Amino acid sequence: MPTKLGHILETQQFKDRKLLDELYSLADDMRLFDKPNPTEEDLKRCKELSLPQEPRRKILVSAFYQESTRTRWSFEAGMISLGGQYITSQDVSKFSGEAKGEKLPDTIRVSSGYGDVIVIRHPVEGAANMAARYSRVPVINGGDGTGQHPTQALLDLYTIEKERGKEERIKVGMIGDLKNGRTVRSLTYLLANHYKPQLYLMSPEQLKMRHDIIEFLTDHGTEFHELPVEELIEVAKGLDVLYVTRVQTNLDPTAKEMVGSYIVDRRTIDVMPSNSIVMHPLPNAGELDFETYQDPRVIPIKQSDNGKYVRMALLKMILDGS
Ligand code: NCD
Secondary structure, eight states: OOOOOOOBOOGGGOOOHHHHHHHHHHHHHHGGGGOSSOOHHHHHHHHHHSOOOSSSOOEEEEEESSOOSHHHHHHHHHHHHTTOEEEEOSOHHHHSGGGGTOOHHHHHHHHTTTOSEEEEEESSTTHHHHHHHHOSSOEEEEEETTSOOHHHHHHHHHHHHHHHOOOTTOEEEEESOTTTOHHHHHHHHHHHHHOOOEEEEEOOGGGOOOHHHHHHHHHHTOEEEEEOGGGHHHHHTTOSEEEEOOOOTTTOGGGGGGTTSOOBOHHHHHHSOTTOEEEOOSOOOSSBOGGGGGSTTBOHHHHHHHHHHHHHHHHHHHHHOO
């Protein structure tokens, strides 16, 4: 039986390499559910990986107060593959009691009586932590405002290790809205806790990484360089990983004017090392030129595919661990 996990709120919870290895090996196994022409042995393993069905199927409460494509659908699809079920609402802020004045604690108190685990996405930083305080079942942070997005970072690191192996001094460039982007915030903690990375943080001046992360990196002794986006091509020449993000216009309307201030296109990809990779958590609003997807080093779709397997592994550990 896998190790039991509780609430998943931030990537600092995953400092233990053994736990990460267990999660990633379970994620590898979850691929069997999508394998064409599975053998008898594959089917047997899928049965072991599935969630208990008796006396009823496990239920995921999918509580999204904000738009989502990958996080929501990968959790919901993963839950179905594992033999579980999910309950959801089109938009919790419009179609739940919230529209009639209900407050988050009550929605969580109530929904934790209907499901076995809750995944919540909310526009306010700290909302997932608050939900965890009122929930009777484990809560997964599916993105809380400009706070964190731990399951995204876990799948990002899984993707990096799958593509490149484990490299102690990995050189990672992050470009985009580092101030509001919760994926880069979560990934920075995870990388710094497991590697001695060299980080190149490239953003427009107004969208620089926030003080809390800079302080963490400094205290932690992690090498990092804050650079303007104009340095991209120069920096890209030596990178192992380039992680591109969009301007978070939905979380910070004042950032709108920065849309279009950087673009990763052929010119950047052409100077990158042959074994480097280019990632994007998506949605891609055009900052990663769609034509670059043809280059095998540009792997946002592989990354989102991996997301389902990592989230299935998390669900298994939460719902059937010991
Ligand atoms: C990210 C998010 O919601 O923070 N999306 C995702 O889950 N892949 C990134 C973004 O919205 O830019």
